[in-house]
Amino acid sequence: NAGVTQTPKFQVLKTGQSMTLQCAQDMNHNSMYWYRQDPGMGLRLIYYSASEGTTDKGEVPNGYNVSRLNKREFSLRLESAAPSQTSVYFCASERLAPHTGELFFGEGSRLTVL
Amino acid sequence: GENVEQHPSTLSVQEGDSAVIKCTYSDSASNYFPWYKQELGKRPQLIIDIRSNVGEKKDQRIAVTLNKTAKHFSLHITETQPEDSAVYFCAASRVTGGFKTIFGAGTRLFVKA
Numbered sequence: 001n002a003g004v005t006q007t008p009k010f011q012v013l014k015t016g017q018s019m020t021l022q023c024a025q026d027m028n029h030n031s032m033y034w035y036r037q038d039p040g041m042g043l044r045l046i047y048y049s050a051s052e053g054t055t056d057k058g059e060v061p062n063g064y065n066v067s068r069l070n071k072r073e074f075s076l077r078l079e080s081a082a083p084s085q086t087s088v089y090f091c092a093s094e095r096l097a098p099h100t101g102e103l104f105f106g107e108g109s110r111l112t113v114l
Numbered sequence: 115g116e117n118v119e120q121h122p123s124t125l126s127v128q129e130g131d132s133a134v135i136k137c138t139y140s141d142s143a144s145n146y147f148p149w150y151k152q153e154l155g156k157r158p159q160l161i162i163d164i165r166s167n168v169g170e171k172k173d174q175r176i177a178v179t180l181n182k183t184a185k186h187f188s189l190h191i192t193e194t195q196p197e198d199s200a201v202y203f204c205a206a207s208r209v210t211g212g213f214k215t216i217f218g219a220g221t222r223l224f225v226k227a
Contacts, residue, residue: 033214033215035217040123040219040220041219042120042203042217042218042219042220043158043203043217043220044217045214045215045216045217048214050213056214058214059115059216090157090158094215100146100209101146101148101163101207101209101215102148102160102163103148103150103158103160103215105157105158105159106157107157108157
């Protein structure tokens with residue numbers, strides 16, 4: 001099992017450009033998440049998806065859109081990138097019962113917006 | 115929504131000493147409190163968790179305590195070792211799957227040899 005796979009690992013964008021971060025998990029988990037990590041601010045939730053076909057806003061959703069393409073895949077899109085979106089992005093999926101709650105993270109995607 | 119506060123932001127201890135990190139949460143409906151460790155350049159990984167029907171849980175050198183009344187939970191690391199140096203995050207959520215997990219801002223722990 002690969003676990004949670006994110007692509008790309010690194011990306012540099014210019015202000016105003018768009019891009020999509022891809023995430024896939026092979027653990028048959030229902031719930032998936034996108035977080036961003038900035039120095040001193042921990043992991044902040046952008047969007048999450050409790051199950052295939054549903055998505056909900058997290059703490060910092062502005063400037064982002066998501067798609068839960070199927071049970072395995074959850075993508076994050078930046079339509080018009082801004083320097084404030086420079087961050088490390090982590091995708092995660094949530095373990096099912098009976099040990100519900102544990103998040104499994106991808107390796108992260110480092111995004112720089114110039 | 116849920117808000118998780120974590121203190122201290124930085125903690126430096128001597129090898130062999132104990133380290134304590136404290137968190138508070140705001141949503142009384144939260145019932146699952148995990149702790150994640152993130153080494154430099156790596157992804158966060160779960161090290162221990164506690165559910166609201168338990169007051170304390172221990173796993174070798176690490177332990178967590180939960181005070182539901184005060185909405186406090188803490189991580190205790192005893193006999194610290196240099197490899198314990200990392201960033202530690204507390205988090206809170208309402209679990210039966212699909213509820214958003216909210217993290218604290220993290221504590222950077224330095225263990226000096």
